[in-house]
Structures are given as C-alpha cells and as structure tokens.
Amino acid sequence: MSEIAIAPAEDRRAKYRPVTEDSPLARYALIATAVLFLAVFLLAPLAIVFVEAFSKGLEPFLAAFDDPDALAAIRLTLLVAALAVPANLVFGLAASWSIAKFSFPGKSVLVTLIDLPFSVSPVVAGLIYVLVFGGQGLFGSWLAAHGVQIIFAVPGIVLATIFVTFPFVARELIPLMQEQGKVEEEAALTLGASGFKTFLTVTLPNIKWGLLYGVLLCNARAMGEFGAVSVVSGHIRGLTNTIPLQVEILYNEYNNVAAFALAVLLAGLALVTLGLKTFLEWRHADALSGRARRH
C-alpha cells in the first residue's frame, strides 16, 4: 500500500498503461521492423524504376518512346486489355448472376473451378494453349492447314491473358451479390419490370463499385502479364510484343534506360491501380464484397 502511495508520478503513469497495449519499446521495435522491411522490399523496388528510367536525364527517357517497336508494344498491350477485360467482365456478370441469384447443386464446385486459374503458374497457363493450338498441339495441323495462326500471334496472347485474369471480376461480384441477396430484384420483377430492366436499374447500381474494383484489378493484370504471354507470343518485334515483353528484350540488350522507361508506364499503371483500389476500399467499403472490404 505504502509503496504505491510514494511512487513517483511518472512511474504511476507507466503502471496505468492499459493491459491490452504493448510496451512502448516493443511497439517501436515492431513498427521499425515493419517499416524497414516494407521500405527495403516494396518501396525500394518501386523507387528504382523511376531512378533508372531518368538516370540519364529526360531526353533518353523520352527517346525510348520514339521507337516504333515500343509504340507497337503499347498498342498491342492496349488491344489485348481491350479484348480480355470485357470478355471477363461479361463472364463475371453471367457467373455471379447465376451463382448469387439461384440455388443449384454443385455451386461450391463451380466457384472453386472459377478460381482455378489463380493457382496455375503463368508459364503453365501459356503452355496449355500451346498444347491446344501450337504446331504439335491438338488442333495444330488443322489450324496450319487452314492458315490460322493462334500461337506466336495476337489471338494466343489474348487467350492467355483471358486465362490469367479469368477470376478477377467474378470473384469480386459473386460474394458481393450473394451478400445483397435477391429481394430487390424480386420486388422489381413482381412490380412488372422486365428481367433486363431489373438488371440495369436494380442490380447494376448495387454492384457498380464492386464491378469497377474487379475490372481495375483485371486490367492491371491484363496489361502487366508476363509469363503466360511470354510463352505464347514468340517475341516477334513490332508484332507480338506487349509492353512487359518489350521491357525484357530491351533489358537483355543492356538498354537499361529504355527498358526502365517502358517499365515506368507499367509502374505508373500499378500506382494508379493501387490508388483507385485504396480509394474504393475507403470511400465505398459498403459497396464492395466482404473479401475486398477486409483488405
């Protein structure tokens, strides 16, 4: 008793630290460890992209974009994303509508199968299309006889990109639409709205932020995919090189500034994606699926 009474004020304050709080020393040590680890492993790799790209000044950086091959790579990347993202968007809508609004047997198996591409290595994703459409593949001789080229051409790149970005929209929309249920749609339908009108005026406004979230992640991956596209592309300059493949070629030619200049485009895309993603999670958390909201 008397000990407590004569304890100095600072000591008493230290004793009154809530029991659920870590000691200041532990807190600072852990914060320092985490910040240092993230700085070394995440921030430094991002920073070096910009440092290397501008290491010789602005002129060489800009000159990298005068190259017709670089411009062709940018055009191809935009084309691939413009085909792959809408394809997976339509699929995501169809899959989430059928899975969230109806009950049928085998639903969990279907959801697992939709997630499957995420557990397949990008290189394997490219390989399976070579096995189907390549010269020695299943349809190889038929395709060659009819003069259709898929592997080492743009269609193969688009297919491989669709495969690796396959689950993005669906896995965001399925849990979101399951949480929202089907009461609002049923009300609209019983009040006489057509199915399509119900989707446009009831469902779509409910899922628009989740949809945007899924499309954002899908697009980032589609534009940045390397492994799968590398296997099916054939690396033909000006024809079948996307930006990541062009970065590889320039880097292997020791053309560092040009490689990092193109990499700046992709790093910028990543930063914009992260920024928008964080904004959506912060501003529209209620309109995203539980999975996204947790992040």
Place this chain on the structure above:
Amino acid sequence: MTSPILVGKNARRFTAPSVIPGFGLTFGYTLIYLGLIVLFPLATLIWWSSELGLSGLYAIASEPRVAAALRTTFFISFAAAVIDLFFGLIVAWVLTRYDFAGRRLLDAFVDLPFALPTAVAGISLAALYSPNGWFGAPFADYDIKIAFTRWGILIALVFIGLPFVVRTVQPIISELEVELEEASATLGAGRLQTVLRVMLPPLVPALLTGFALAFARAIGEYGSVIFIAGNIAYVSEIAPLLIVVKLEQYDVAGATGIATIMLAISFAALLLINLVQAWSRRRFGHV
C-alpha cells in the same frame, strides 16, 4: 407433347423456383466459357501427361537438370514463404494495432506486388541487388553476390509472397476480442504471455493459409525471378523457366511433365488450405 413438360420439370428440379429470369442463359454461358477457356486447355495438359504415364513423369522429374530445378523451386519457395510468414505477421500486426504517421500509405503499398507487373519487379530487383546496385554494392564489398544467385531468387519470391500473408492475417488480427486479452491480463499473465498464448493461437489458421498461398504463388512464379536468378543450369534455374527452355527445344513432352508436377504441387497447397480452413472453422469458428 410430353417432352417439353419433362424438360421443364427437370429444369425446375435442378434450380429452385424463382421469379428471377436468366438462369439458363447466364448459367449456360458460365459453363461454356469456363469450359472453353479453363477446363478444356487444362484437360489437354492432363491428357498429354497421361500419355507420358507415371513412369514417363518420373523419368522427366529425375533428369538431373529437371530434378535440380524442381528442388531449387521447392526449397527456395518454402524458405521465402517462411520469411513472409514471419515478417508478414509483424507487418499485419503493426498495420492493424498501432497508429503512426504514414500507416494508411504503407497499408496501401502492401498490395504493390499484386499490382506491379512481374517483369518490372524482376528488372528493378535485379538493378537493386546487382553488384553495383543500392543493396548489392554493400554486399559486393564483402564478395557476397545476391543478384544472379539463389539469394536473388529468394528475394524475388519474398517480394511476391508478402501480401498473401499480410492480407490473410490482417482481418483476423482486427477481429481479436479485447475481452480475451483483458481476461488473460487480469488472471496474471504478462503481456508476452498474453500475446503468445492467447492472441497468437487464433491467428494460426490464417497464418498457415497465408503461408500456403505465398508458397503456391512462389512455386509458379516466373517473371520476377528470371531477371535476378542468373538462370544457371543446376544452380539457379527454376522449374517454370525450364518449361520455357523445353518448349524452345520443341520438347513438348518434357515441358508437359514439369508443368504437371508443378500443378500437382500447387493443388496440394490448395488442398492444404481447404483442410486448414475446415479445421479452423471447427476449432475457432472462423476462417
């Protein structure tokens, strides 16, 4: 006359009655698209490897160069996932439980490895850890090479695996019940004891899941590794790269064999995740 009614009955039996239209269209499209894009090409791989047979697969896996690449991939992926597990837990803990300047920004940056294209990550890590890079130079003074050795592979795999652990553990940390901590403290446990024996156990399933996700991703990773690995056969060559090498040599059977083994490893990791989550649901009531 009778057949349309039968079809109707069958359809109704498959999905519960509903006023919501469009099941046939959306379900049919989902199945066809999934089948054409994912299942059929994957089935082709299985078909190719079934032609090889188990003995053929074994022969490919025991080629010295393939065996070395599979070992390199497996062990370095495992080591990287362990490092991610340790630092991922610290990062998740710090980002969830403490407040400090720049916390939100750091939190957003944890997803960088998801957003940054792997080729960009690859060349920037190679630039950082090469003998004249920011982090490579201090080690080069002591004759230690990081880029273009197995250490480079490890660093690339730690980079791409980190968000899996952080993002799996973070929600569970934020849901930890403060009452349990208080109970533990009032019953006389020290802070360290409370953390280790009351707060960490419920995190174990999430940690295991994050570990398995990071490991599975590392097994298949290609883009961020090949720039920093040096790709020396028998030493720093990863299995995905060997698939590409085999394809360039028109050895489709060899490429298929390696791909099948890699698929088996990542599906085993996936199965492990599902088992852990089923156990966690029984033991802790959450995933």
